[in-house]
Amino acid sequence: MAPLFSRSWPLALRVSVQHARVFPLNFYFDQFVTGLASACSLFLVASGLSIIFGVTRIVNFAHGAFYMLGAYIGFTLTEQFSGAFGFWGAILLAAIVVAAIGTLIEIILLRRIYDAPELFQLLATFGVTLIVEDLALLIWGPNELLGPRAPGLKGAIDLFGLPFPTYDLLLIALGPLVLGLLWLLFRRTTWGVLVRAATQDREMVAALGVNQKWLFTSVFALGVFLAALGGALELPRQSANHTMDLQVITEVLVVVVIGGLGNVLGTFLAAIIVSELNAFGILVFPKISIVLVFLVMALVLIVRPWGLLGRAEAAARAAGGAAILRWRPLAARGRLAVVLALAVLALAPLAVGDYYLTVATEVLIFVLFAASLHFLIGAGGLVSFGHAAYFGLGSYGAALALKQFGLGMEAALIAGPLLGLAGAILFGWFCVRLSGVYFAMLTLAFAQIAWSVAYQWSDVTGGDNGLLGIWPSAWAAAPAHFYWLTLALVAAGIAALRMILFSPFGYSLRALRDSELRAEAIGLERRRIQWISFAIAGGFAALAGALYAFLKGSVFPDNLGIPLSIDGLVMVLLGGVDTVSGGIVGAALYRSLSIWIISHTDYSKLALGLLIVVLVVLFPKGVVGAFESWRARRAPRTGGESS
C-alpha cells in the first residue's frame, strides 16, 4: 500500500525535507497552494459521501472504490479521445459511467438494506469495494497507470520563484465552483429542496408523497458522480492504482468527521484543513506527518463532537436491534460439550501434520480476535470498524519487545497486549464520546492512523518491510507446542470474556446498548463503562495479535490494516451479532474458508466481497443466530436462548 496522505507532495519538498529544515518563505507559500489544489478532489469525494449520508443515512464505504473507478475509467477514455475536448469529455464521461454503475448498485443492493443497522450497510458497501478492487485488477492489470496531462495545462507558472503546475491552479478554482454549483442545486431547484427536506426529516418527505425510492437513487447517483469526478480529475496529478480507494476513503472519513457529516460547506472547510495539514505536517513531523491530522481531528471532536458544522444525530439505532434470543451462560450439558471439544483440540497434534496444525493455530488466533470484537459489538452495540488497530499493536508490541529490547517470547506476549491495551485506552477515550456511524468512522480513522504510523515510521517499525525473525522461544518453537500454547491462551481469553459478559459489568454494558436513557437513569456511567469495555476488547485483540506475530515470525503494517478490521466484522456477522458464541463460530468458519479460498483462487477479494454482500442480504442473523432460532422454533415453550 502507498503511504497515506502522500499524494502530490511536490518533488521539491520531498528532496528538501532530507537536506534542510529551514525553508524560504516562498516555499511555504508554494506548499500552501499545493494543499489547496489537493483539497479539490478530496472535497468532491467527501461532499458526495456527505450528501448520500444526509439523505439515505448510509455511510457509503464504496465511495473510495467509485473514486478509483473514476480514475481507471477516465484513464481508458482519455486514451481513446484526444485534444482538449477529448480530455475533458473523457473525464466527464468517466464520472457519468461510474455514476450509472453506482445507480445500478443502489437499485440492486442498497434498496434492500436501507432499514438495516449501520453495521450491515457499512459491510455491504465494503463488500462492493472488495469486488471492485479485484475487477479493476482483472480489467486494468496490476500496474500503476500513468494518466495523461491536461491539454493546455501541462506547464507550470512561476510562483514567487518556484514552479507551480497550471493544472493545480485549475483545481483550486474548481473546488469553490463545485461548492457554488451544489449550493445552487440545493437552493434553487425543486429537487434540491426535496433533498434538503429529506436530510432534515425523512418521515416528512415520505408523508409528502414524494417518491422516496427515486429520490434516494438520484442522490446516490450524484454522490457517486462527484466521487468519480474527483478520481478522474486526479489523473494528471497521480497515477491510477489499486490502493487509492482505501487511501482516499480514510482521508474522506477524517474530512467528514472534522467537517460534520451531511454538511457540504463543512466538508469544504475540512477538506482544505486536512489538505493543508498534510502539506505542512511533513515539515513538522517529517516521519509521521499524519500525527498532525490526528491531533486536529481529536481536538475538533472534543470541542464539537459532531464536526465543525455538523448537527447532533438523533439517537443511534442499536446495533443488533431488539434481540429475541436470551443470553445464558452455558448449562451443564453445554459445559461438558466445551470440555470435550477442548480435549479433542488438545489431542489434535497426535492426529494431524504440521501444516494443518499451523492452520489450526491461525484459526484459533482469529477466534480470539473475533470474540473480542464480538464483545464490543454484540454486548456493547459499539460497532468498531478499526479493531485491527489493537490486533496490530499487539503484534508490533511483541515484535518490538523482542527486537528492540531483546526480551524473550514470554515477556513479549505480555508487552504486546499491554501496547494494544494502551492504544485502546487512548483511542477509546475519544471513540466513546461518539455513537453509531460516527463511532464506526472514528475507530476506522484511528486504525488507519495506527497503520500509517507503522508504515511511515520505518526506523522503528521497519515500514513496509515489517519486522522479521519474531520466533517463539525454543520450548514453544515446534508447531505442536505453539499450537498448545495458543490453545491455552485463546481458551483462557474466551473464558475471561464470557465471565465478564455475564457479570454485572457485562450486563451494564448491554444495558447501555439497550436503552441509554434507562441506563443513565439507574445511575450507570455510560462513557466510563464503554471506555473500559473498549480497552478490554482491545487488550484481548492485542493478545491475539501478539500470538499471530510469533506464528508468522514477522509483523507487517497489514496487521493493523482496514481489511483485517473488516474480516473481524465479517466473522462476527457470519456467526451472528445477537448470539453469545457468534464471534467464535463465525471466526472458525470464516478463517478456514478464507484460507481455503486464498489457496484456490487469485481473486480472493472478489469471492469474499460477494460472500459479504450475499451474507448481509440473505443471512442477517448469522450462522449461530439461524441455528438458535431454528432450535427455538422446535421448542417454542422455552423461548429462544443463546449461550
Added chain:
Amino acid sequence: MSILAVENLGKIYSGFEAVKGVSFALEAGEMLALIGPNGAGKSTCFNLINGQLAPTSGRIHIFGRSTHGMAPRDIGRLGVGRTFQITATFASMTVVENVQMALLAHHRRQWQWNRWAAHYYEEEAARLLALVGMADQAERSCGELAYGDLKRLELAIALANEPKLLLMDEPAAGMAPRERNALMSLTARIAQERTIGVLFTEHDMDVVFEHAQRILVLNRGVLIAEGAPAAVRANPEVQAVYLGAGALYEAKQ
C-alpha cells in the same frame, strides 16, 4: 421541607418556549399530578427535573440540593426514580434481569466482573416484581411484554433505586381503565408506606382525580391552576382549556 422545589423554571427549544416560569413544590409522601393538554410541556418538566434537559432559566432543588449542572445519573443517585412516557427498558434482558440490573446499579455493583450477574439480588428482584404484580412473568423476555406490563416493569425498576422522589410520565398510558386504577392505587400505597413523593402525569381524569392529593394544571408551558382536585375541577380557566380544547384532549375516553 419540600423534597422537590421548582422555582421559575423555563425551557426554550431553539426559539420555542415550551415551559415558562413554572414554580411548585412537592412534599414527602405526596401524590402530585401535573396535567395539561398534549404539548403543554409536561414531559419537558419531567426531563428538566431529572436532568435530561438543562433549564434555560429557573432553579430546581431536590432534597434541598440544587441540581444545577447535574447529570441524570447523579440526580438518580440522590434517590430519584423515573418512568418514561415511551417506556425505556432493557429489551435484550428478561423481566427479572431488568430489575436485577437496576438493583446492581443501585448498589454500585456495576464494576463487578468476576461473578455472574444472575446470582445477585434474586430475592429483592422477585419481591419487587411481586409488588407490581409481575412475579409470574419474571422469566419472560422484556421484548415480548404487553405495553401495560412494560409500564409496571418500569415502576419496579424505578423502585429498585429506593427512591424518595418518583417522577412518572404517563405511567398508565396504554392500559385498560381498570388496570390504570389498579396501578395508581398500588403507586399511592407504596408512596404512602415508604413516604415517597410522587409527581405524575396522566391523561385519564378519573385516575387523576381519584389518586392525586393535589393537581397542577399546565397549559402552553404556563401553570394556570394549582390546588386540591375539587377546586381544580371547578376552576373555570381549567374547564375552558379542557372543554375548549376538547379535541386536543383525545386520550380521555
